[in-house]
Amino acid sequence: MSNIVSVFQLGSSTVVTLPKKLGFKPGQKLEVKKSKNGAVLKLEKKKSLLEVLDEARVAFKNVDWEAFDKEQKARRKLEIEAAKRMRKAW
Numbered sequence: 221m222s223n224i225v226s227v228f229q230l231g232s233s234t235v236v237t238l239p240k241k242l243g244f245k246p247g248q249k250l251e252v253k254k255s256k257n258g259a260v261l262k263l264e265k266k267k268s269l270l271e272v273l274d275e276a277r278v279a280f281k282n283v284d285w286e287a288f289d290k291e292q293k294a295r296r297k298l299e300i301e302a303a304k305r306m307r308k309a310w
Contacts, residue, residue, distance in 0.1 A: 226237045238244050249264035267275075 223239050223242065225239065228235050228237075244250075251262045251264050253260045253262070
């Protein structure tokens with residue numbers, strides 16, 4: 221079953237309208253592959269939790285966690301001292 225859809229210009233983008241009966245929801249992401257005869261639309265593949273965690277591991281691999289912990293402890297100590305001074309001032 222095929223559907224005829226509209227294509228129009230919106231600013232610097234080309235917009236394709238899809239019939240509601242196809243069941244796509246607003247905000248869904250589609251993968252578009254151009255072919256010789258047109259284009260193919262596919263729903264974007266959702267990442268598994270393992271893939272997301274692996275990406276996070278790579279993003280944080282160069283972080284010096286010991287220095288981060290020291291900085292957080294020092295910041296927390298300063299916040300506690302500031303709160304104590306504010307309580308005394310009241």
